[in-house]
Amino acid sequence: MTTEALALIVFVPLLVAAGMVVLPRSWLGLLIRIGLLPLPFLLLIPTMEVVDNGAYRVVLAGHDSPLGIVWLLDPLSLLMLWLNVGITLLVSLHASFSFPPSDQPARRFWPLWLILFASMNALVLSADLFNIYVTLELVTLAAIGLIAVEGKPAALRAAMRYLLLALMASLLYLLGVGLIYGQTGVLDLYLIAEHLEPAWLTITALALMIVGLLIKSAIFPLHAWLPAAHGNAPGPVSAILSAMVVKVSVYIIWRLWFWTAGDWDLDSAATLMGILGGLAIVYGSVAALVQQRLKMIIAYSTVAQLGYLMLLFPLASTLAFQAASYHLVSHGMAKAAMFLAAANILRSVGSDRLSRLAGIDQRLPLDVFALALAGVSIMGLPPSGGFLAKWLFLEAAREQEAWGWLVLVAASGLLAAAYLFRVLAVMCLHPRRRLRSDRRRRAPNLASVAAILLAVGAIVAGFASAPVLDLVAAGLPPGLAP
Amino acid sequence: MDNAALYVLAAAVLFGVGVYGLIVSAHLMRKLFAINIMGNAIFILMVAVAGPIDGAPDPVPQALVLTGIVIAVSATAFALALMVRLYQETGRATLADDNGPGNDD
Numbered sequence: 037m038t039t040e041a042l043a044l045i046v047f048v049p050l051l052v053a054a055g056m057v058v059l060p061r062s063w064l065g066l067l068i069r070i071g072l073l074p075l076p077f078l079l080l081i082p083t084m085e086v087v088d089n090g091a092y093r094v095v096l097a098g099h100d101s102p103l104g105i106v107w108l109l110d111p112l113s114l115l116m117l118w119l120n121v122g123i124t125l126l127v128s129l130h131a132s133f134s135f136p137p138s139d140q141p142a143r144r145f146w147p148l149w150l151i152l153f154a155s156m157n158a159l160v161l162s163a164d165l166f167n168i169y170v171t172l173e174l175v176t177l178a179a180i181g182l183i184a185v186e187g188k189p190a191a192l193r194a195a196m197r198y199l200l201l202a203l204m205a206s207l208l209y210l211l212g213v214g215l216i217y218g219q220t221g222v223l224d225l226y227l228i229a230e231h232l233e234p235a236w237l238t239i240t241a242l243a244l245m246i247v248g249l250l251i252k253s254a255i256f257p258l259h260a261w262l263p264a265a266h267g268n269a270p271g272p273v274s275a276i277l278s279a280m281v282v283k284v285s286v287y288i289i290w291r292l293w294f295w296t297a298g299d300w301d302l303d304s305a306a307t308l309m310g311i312l313g314g315l316a317i318v319y320g321s322v323a324a325l326v327q328q329r330l331k332m333i334i335a336y337s338t339v340a341q342l343g344y345l346m347l348l349f350p351l352a353s354t355l356a357f358q359a360a361s362y363h364l365v366s367h368g369m370a371k372a373a374m375f376l377a378a379a380n381i382l383r384s385v386g387s388d389r390l391s392r393l394a395g396i397d398q399r400l401p402l403d404v405f406a407l408a409l410a411g412v413s414i415m416g417l418p419p420s421g422g423f424l425a426k427w428l429f430l431e432a433a434r435e436q437e438a439w440g441w442l443v444l445v446a447a448s449g450l451l452a453a454a455y456l457f458r459v460l461a462v463m464c465l466h467p468r469r470r471l472r473s474d475r476r477r478r479a480p481n482l483a484s485v486a487a488i489l490l491a492v493g494a495i496v497a498g499f500a501s502a503p504v505l506d507l508v509a510a511g512l513p514p515g516l517a518p
Numbered sequence: 519m520d521n522a523a524l525y526v527l528a529a530a531v532l533f534g535v536g537v538y539g540l541i542v543s544a545h546l547m548r549k550l551f552a553i554n555i556m557g558n559a560i561f562i563l564m565v566a567v568a569g570p571i572d573g574a575p576d577p578v579p580q581a582l583v584l585t586g587i588v589i590a591v592s593a594t595a596f597a598l599a600l601m602v603r604l605y606q607e608t609g610r611a612t613l614a615d616d617n618g619p620g621n622d623d
Contacts (some may be wrong), residue, residue: 189604
């Protein structure tokens with residue numbers, strides 16, 4: 037039952053995507069619904085399985101590793117599946133407005149959208165190194181296709197640059213996989229640990245894989261491709277790129293670090309990863325502060341917010357794991373809301389330059405509200421999911437008396453506040469605001485509703501945290517379990 | 519020097535050539551060639567480092583490399599399509615002199 041449900045979670049969107057290419061255009065609206073709407077219900081079956089039994093191993097079609105496809109469903113992968121399904125569905129609500137099935141670009145957008153969705157589901161479930169490589173390539177190619185889907189020169193250039201770096205990153209990862217297979221003859225993510233000794237060759241192999249994944253997750257100083265790619269993509273695509281696509285490769289780094297090399301002495305490497313995270317937070321925030329375009333500000337904010345996910349490595353405790361996972365959830369919703377609101381503003385004003393956005397709050401109150409609400413979570417103000425994640429980070433740092441990380445997390449909220457208030461001040465408090473007060477309000481539509489729902493989700497995450505935190509605590513890696 | 523070492527050495531040289539090409543050439547076509555050379559270096563390495571099992575070659579790396587080649591072909595085809603589109607839109611097949619990330623809207 038669980039096996040079938042998991043297979044459907046990956047293959048329904050994939051088959052529907054194939055159907056969109058061959059079936060008549062009038063079917064597109066129906067196919068979108070078939071590919072997306074059953075997913076939350078299908079996901080209930082694996083959820084019951086995890087609640088009852090903790091973890092579940094799937095050997096697809098009876099071919100075991102290394103040649104078959106093996107999936108592992110555990111609390112952490114379940115959390116990623118729910119996050120992906122939830123965010124993709126809400127962003128799809130926006131996409132059904134910005135890429136309506138009756139339009140020409142919809143035929144290019146929706147198949148790629150569903151392939152991206154399916155391949156992220158497959159990636160978080162994958163339990164062997166080579167399958168991870170294949171699904172990572174699928175995620176990257178689908179994501180890049182989506183960036184370029186409107187064919188604007190700036191987006192095409194950003195997509196090309198992203199593609200070159202991502203292909204190189206995949207090769208670094210594959211090189212690591214080859215070296216590890218040569219050493220151990222095993223590819224299973226959860227069995228390698230028994231076969232690996234911390235020798236130079238295996239350390240090199242793991243380092244190559246992690247550097248490849250760091251490029252794909254745009255962690256400072258390997259972030260250079262991200263702002264242009266996320267800032268120039270169509271609205272729903274920017275949202276899913278920042279909310280999910282960069283996170284799934286961080287998730288794979290966690291898997292490699294804590295599950296396969298969990299009992300190695302990695303203190304200095306962990307500190308290095310933490311420092312990269314800290315630099316990402318500072319650099320991303322300062323760069324966001326000087327951008328002139330709203331979507332670029334949000335894109336640099338992603339560079340900064342990804343830094344928090346790296347603090348898990350030096351802190352490495354139950355609390356830190358909960359903090360980082362919760363940050364994944366709340367930032368996913370808040371950032372998706374911000375990009376969707378920015379897309380609505382861009383569509384309505386025709387530009388997202390800050391100088392053009394003075395007084396926009398009177399014309400687009402819902403979108404500015406969504407932006408501000410999501411901003412509350414990004415800044416980490418209570419009560420919001422972002423606040424809770426930061427609070428857990430502070431607790432984790434205090435617990436280990438890691439004062440440096442504590443100061444960093446405490447101070448970084450101010451940096452986020454600086455670049456977000458700069459945006460809100462222009463929109464709501466600019467002197468030119470009064471001159472525009474005669475503008476008509478635009479009627480709220482589905483696109484604004486999607487942004488609001490995600491922003492409200494990021495705030496509500498501050499109240500309804502217990503199930504997620506319990507889930508994460510149940511799925512700790514072997515080395516961290518109390 | 520045994521055969522495996524020779525293959526590993528060849529892979530290392532090819533990988534170096536690929537990295538060099540990726541960095542120094544401006545034209546996207548050459549960059550794609552370079553990435554493909556790097557990929558082939560890794561495929562050679564994967565087959566070379568996996569030792570034989572009971573005297574017969576280990577089938578797993580061969581299967582992995584075969585899958586890897588399929589992925590490389592599709593990624594290259596996609597990259598070429600993107601490059602052609604970029605050329606049609608901007609008249610150039612390079613990334614060199616654009617005005618920085620995000621400054622053109």
